[in-house]
Amino acid sequence: MREIIKLNQISKVYNHKQILDQVDLSIYEGQSIAFTGHNGSGKSTMLKIIAGLVRPSGGKVVYREKLLFHYVPERFPKMNLTAWQYLKRMGEIDGIPGKVLADRCEKLFADFFLTEMVHTPMKDLSKGTLQKIGVIQALLRRPQVLLLDEPLSGQDMDSQMVFIQKMNALRAEKVTLLMSCHEKYLVESLSDTVMAVGHGQVNEVDITAGLFAKEYILWFERQENASWPEEYRPYIQIAGKGCRARIPEHESSRMIVEMIRHGWKLRGMSDAQV
Amino acid sequence: MRRFSGLVKYQMQQYFSTSRFAMPFAVLMILLYSIYSSRPVGVVDSLMVSCVFLFLLMVWIGVTACDMEHEVSEQILILRVQSAWKYYSSHACFLFLIGMISSAIAILFPVIMDLCSRGQLFERPLKAADLLYGFPLMSVSAFLGGALGEISHPGLNRNRKTTILFTFLLAVTAVTKAAILKNVPVLAVLLWVVPPISDVTAMFAGESCFSVNKCSTAFIILLISGMIWTVVKIMGLKKKGF
Numbered sequence: 479m480r481e482i483i484k485l486n487q488i489s490k491v492y493n494h495k496q497i498l499d500q501v502d503l504s505i506y507e508g509q510s511i512a513f514t515g516h517n518g519s520g521k522s523t524m525l526k527i528i529a530g531l532v533r534p535s536g537g538k539v540v541y542r543e544k545l546l547f548h549y550v551p552e553r554f555p556k557m558n559l560t561a562w563q564y565l566k567r568m569g570e571i572d573g574i575p576g577k578v579l580a581d582r583c584e585k586l587f588a589d590f591f592l593t594e595m596v597h598t599p600m601k602d603l604s605k606g607t608l609q610k611i612g613v614i615q616a617l618l619r620r621p622q623v624l625l626l627d628e629p630l631s632g633q634d635m636d637s638q639m640v641f642i643q644k645m646n647a648l649r650a651e652k653v654t655l656l657m658s659c660h661e662k663y664l665v666e667s668l669s670d671t672v673m674a675v676g677h678g679q680v681n682e683v684d685i686t687a688g689l690f691a692k693e694y695i696l697w698f699e700r701q702e703n704a705s706w707p708e709e710y711r712p713y714i715q716i717a718g719k720g721c722r723a724r725i726p727e728h729e730s731s732r733m734i735v736e737m738i739r740h741g742w743k744l745r746g747m748s749d750a751q752v
Numbered sequence: 753m754r755r756f757s758g759l760v761k762y763q764m765q766q767y768f769s770t771s772r773f774a775m776p777f778a779v780l781m782i783l784l785y786s787i788y789s790s791r792p793v794g795v796v797d798s799l800m801v802s803c804v805f806l807f808l809l810m811v812w813i814g815v816t817a818c819d820m821e822h823e824v825s826e827q828i829l830i831l832r833v834q835s836a837w838k839y840y841s842s843h844a845c846f847l848f849l850i851g852m853i854s855s856a857i858a859i860l861f862p863v864i865m866d867l868c869s870r871g872q873l874f875e876r877p878l879k880a881a882d883l884l885y886g887f888p889l890m891s892v893s894a895f896l897g898g899a900l901g902e903i904s905h906p907g908l909n910r911n912r913k914t915t916i917l918f919t920f921l922l923a924v925t926a927v928t929k930a931a932i933l934k935n936v937p938v939l940a941v942l943l944w945v946v947p948p949i950s951d952v953t954a955m956f957a958g959e960s961c962f963s964v965n966k967c968s969t970a971f972i973i974l975l976i977s978g979m980i981w982t983v984v985k986i987m988g989l990k991k992k993g994f
Binding site: 526529531532533544545546547548549551553554555557558559563567568570571572573599615625 | 754755758759761762765766769770822824825827828829830831832833834991992993994
């Protein structure tokens, strides 16, 4: 794998507090890194230092080439422009031709269930809807590095599924993903590397135990008035009139009970291939 | 070039989607009316007073344009265009265009007033040369004002109140510099950093016509000063980061 960014002895001090202390990190093309840690541990600061937006107090970030970063912020700002006006301008800045931009936006609006809100001023939109616009603006053109700062905050479950699909599609195109998040299932769905940020240090976490733990594939058939148990929604894929879920072994019994409670019938179960 | 123009268009659209131009525009109209309501007025004098008003107006607009900036949208755009210089330069360009719009209003106003008063507004007939010299001078005065207003960018100083007070103090000092130095010449040691709007208007004191030499000199002084303030702002923001 080709190294594209190298952090050499990066330190950062905010208000006399050491957030990062001589951190060394190599980032490779196509890698997907999740930065986890408590609130205020320095995850967002890490992302911004990597992008060159924040100057470190010590150390240096070395880029092997000039990289195109796109950024999905934790809180997308409200503004008087509508989503369509904003994205049209972003597309112009990206150099996307008008017709291509319009088609691309139309598809992304539909994917994220935003079609009816594109002409509403963004100051009147909810936090979750704004967050979707924050994601869409980053997807208009393929970047080399995509920074994601708590990308799923405030988003509905269906949009989260779409987001994960889109991110995995970018990974297949060798886009480097750098993400700060708390959600375990997001880390497991998207990341090949997990770095724990805390007490000034950034250390890799071994996720192979989790990755290669035994999993089952469950098939369910929808009954009348069936609904989704929200906590298992990220594991579920719709398949015709039913659905299919890939779940760790230790969660499988509970999931079966919840799905039956929510009006589903278990139709099949098998070991998942790694 | 396309990216740069895209940035400028975005900022123009952002600005005009708010009502931030309404008050400065209203004040501009009132100021222009106050200059041209009594007649006859000197051509050069009135246009130079307009330059000063435009300078102050654009300081105001520069400050309110900085208020409009959001850290996150700045970050998104700087990464998108892969250059903080490009982004902040586009902001300066956007303010320059606002200045030109304001200058166009300021140069057309006396023309319309003169037509309405059947050529009796000025001490002498208004010539095309007056407009050709006046408009660029107004535009660079406005540019200088906008550049000064930009130093109130929240990225340079988080204390908004202090920053705005300081900016307006600088602006007022710039306008009254000649009078201050007449009474306290030793302050020249400090006041050389202040925008030279007062020095430029003093160059045209008592003149009945614009001359090429003076106008060129004034234009260059104001342009370079505006560019210096712009560069100072950009370098300050780049150094500080987010």
